[in-house]
Amino acid sequence: MTQFKQATIAVRSGLNEDHQYGCVVPPIHLSTTYNFTDFNQPRAHDYSRRGNPSRDVVQQALAELEGGAGAVMTNTGMSAILLVTTVFLKPGEWLIAPHDCYGGSYRLFDSLQKRGAFNVKFIDQGDPQAVDEALKLNPKLFLIESPSNPLLRVVDIEGLCRAARAVGAVTVVDNTFLSPALQNPLQLGADLVVHSCTKYLNGHSDIVAGTVISRHPQHATELAWWANNIGVTGSAFDSYLLLRGMRTLSLRTKAAQENALAIVDYLKHQPLVSKLYHPSLPENKGHEFACRQQRGFGAMLSFELAGDEKTVRQFLKSLQLFTLAESLGGVESLISHTATMTHAGMSAEARAAAGISETLLRVSVGIEDHNDLIADLDQAFQRLTQE
Numbered sequence: 001m002t003q004f005k006q007a008t009i010a011v012r013s014g015l016n017e018d019h020q021y022g023c024v025v026p027p028i029h030l031s032t033t034y035n036f037t038d039f040n041q042p043r044a045h046d047y048s049r050r051g052n053p054s055r056d057v058v059q060q061a062l063a064e065l066e067g068g069a070g071a072v073m074t075n076t077g078m079s080a081i082l083l084v085t086t087v088f089l090k091p092g093e094w095l096i097a098p099h100d101c102y103g104g105s106y107r108l109f110d111s112l113q114k115r116g117a118f119n120v121k122f123i124d125q126g127d128p129q130a131v132d133e134a135l136k137l138n139p140k141l142f143l144i145e146s147p148s149n150p151l152l153r154v155v156d157i158e159g160l161c162r163a164a165r166a167v168g169a170v171t172v173v174d175n176t177f178l179s180p181a182l183q184n185p186l187q188l189g190a191d192l193v194v195h196s197c198t199k200y201l202n203g204h205s206d207i208v209a210g211t212v213i214s215r216h217p218q219h220a221t222e223l224a225w226w227a228n229n230i231g232v233t234g235s236a237f238d239s240y241l242l243l244r245g246m247r248t249l250s251l252r253t254k255a256a257q258e259n260a261l262a263i264v265d266y267l268k269h270q271p272l273v274s275k276l277y278h279p280s281l282p283e284n285k286g287h288e289f290a291c292r293q294q295r296g297f298g299a300m301l302s303f304e305l306a307g308d309e310k311t312v313r314q315f316l317k318s319l320q321l322f323t324l325a326e327s328l329g330g331v332e333s334l335i336s337h338t339a340t341m342t343h344a345g346m347s348a349e350a351r352a353a354a355g356i357s358e359t360l361l362r363v364s365v366g367i368e369d370h371n372d373l374i375a376d377l378d379q380a381f382q383r384l385t386q387e
Contacts, residue, residue, distance in 0.1 A: 013061035014243055028240045029053040050228040054239040059211075061246060062201075063220075065180035066193050068213040070220025072227045073239060077176065077196025078104055079232035080210030084192060085109075085141065087219075087226050088170050089118040094139035096164075098125050100354035102149040102174070103343030122350075125155045126285055135167050142169040144190070146286070147177045150302045150338045150362040151355060152277040154286030157293055161189035170219075172212075176200070179329075181253040182296040186215045199329030202245035203252050207238045252331060255367040256299035259333075262370040263363070263377070267303055272381050274359075277302040299365040300328060302338070304357050311384060312337060312359055318380035321373055328364035333373055336362050 014026040029052055034045045045051045055073050062071040074080040085108075089095055097109055099122040109120040121137065123130040125144065142164035146155045161171045172192040173185035179200035185193050195201055197209040214220040227233050234242075264278045279290035280297040290297060305311050316324050322335040326342055336342055338360045343351055365373070 013064065013246070014057040017057070026054065026057050026240075026243070028236055030236050048236065049231055049233055052233075052236050052239065054236040054243075055234055058234075058239045058243045058246070061243060062195075062197075062211050063213055065246070066175075066213045067184055067186050068193065068215055068220070069217040070224070071211050071213040072220070072223045073197070073234040073242070074210040074212065074227060074232045075234050075238070076208050076232075077194070077198055077210035078108060080194045080196070080212050081105055081108060081174075083212055083223060083227055083230070083232055084172055084194060085112065085118065086230060087222055088141045090140075091116055091118060093118050093141075094137045095120045095141045095143065096134045096137075096139045096169070097122050097143045098145045098148055098155075099123055099350075100148045100151050100153060100356070101143070101145045102176075103338075103345045105143075105145075105174070106343075106350065107345030125160060126153060131160065131163060135163060135169075138167050139164070139169045142171045143174065144171065144185075145174040145177075147279055147290070147298065147300065149177060149300075150277075150342065150360065152177075152279055152284060152298075152300060152302060154279050154284070154290040154294075156286075156289050157185055157188040157190065161185075161191075165189070176329075177300050178294060178296075178298050179249060179253065181249050182257075182298060183294045186213070188293055191215055191219065197242050198327060200253065201249065201329075202242050203248065203330060204241075204245050205327060205330035205332065207241045207245075209234050209238050209242055252367055253296070253299070256365050257296050259367065259370040259373060260299040260301055260365040261297070263365060263374060264301055266374045266377065267301075270377075270381060272306050272384055273303045274306040275304040300363070301365065302360055302362045305359045305361065307359060307384070309358065312361070315380050315384055316361075318383045319376055320379075321368065321376040322363070328362075330364070331367045333366035333368060334364040338362050 032048045034043050036042050059071040059073050113120045121134050123134050164171045171190045173190045175185055175193050176196045176199050193213045195211050197211050212223050267273050267276050278301040322333050325334045326336050338356055339358050
């Protein structure tokens, strides 16, 4: 799928489809319930948890963006992950997940394992030996997160999907950090793709939503059935806002990515940065895979400050344009302290095993002028040297 086709899908989906009034923008269908035409004769929709015209439009757009057979929009990114584990895992079966995955995913898998829902093994998916050992468990589900959150490690999606498929595992890729604008895991062999639509797909930090997109029609049908069954589907108004945000995905991605590259170039020469993480860097883990499977390096970056907690506190307090907040992918630039925010649900030992240091800061670069963003970082670094 070409970049032009993706941009066109995002912009055009849902337009000019209102045959009653000719609305260019699709209307919001807020009704929770729909009348039956007669006894035992439901319409296409009967209750909005199961199906809603507004959600139909955005689900179609999501499926087209990723090249899938169908999509389910959920009410959060985490409910999308939960939906996948509900459908594809039973007690005693194995999930293989990255040891450096998003902290919320780690917490969910760990807590469900403790309740006996399934077994999970966290591994370094960039280590071929660790992957081979994990596949000997004959897992039913293999989760890939590339680039990873927060260390921006990139793995060979095509190779991992091939290896997992050989032992009968369903493969799912969390594509939140790049979005369909820069990577399409289904084309690399994945069975499923998940997104926190709260992030780049919406892009304006004003909804919470998720999606699961399937390459196989039968999976799409099963996911939709279970989404209704456990009640994790997205609302009509959030569907409308998500579709609106998706129409500027290509433009927002281009601007944010250009800003990120400029900031990376600045941070490379900053002596108070002890380590820098971004897929564009040749030394970044998996850089060669990023060059091969991505159409860009994205607008997420992380770096470690040279210092301690006091250094981190002072630096964050000095920033004026970067907002100290969780989440990512919005038009505004955000910065977070990984250990106490996004990955606080992981134990200190688990963070250390994943390589997440106590001075690691994660940045979601927005679409502001990159000169202003760099100036803000520069003045914060200067204040550290004056302490």
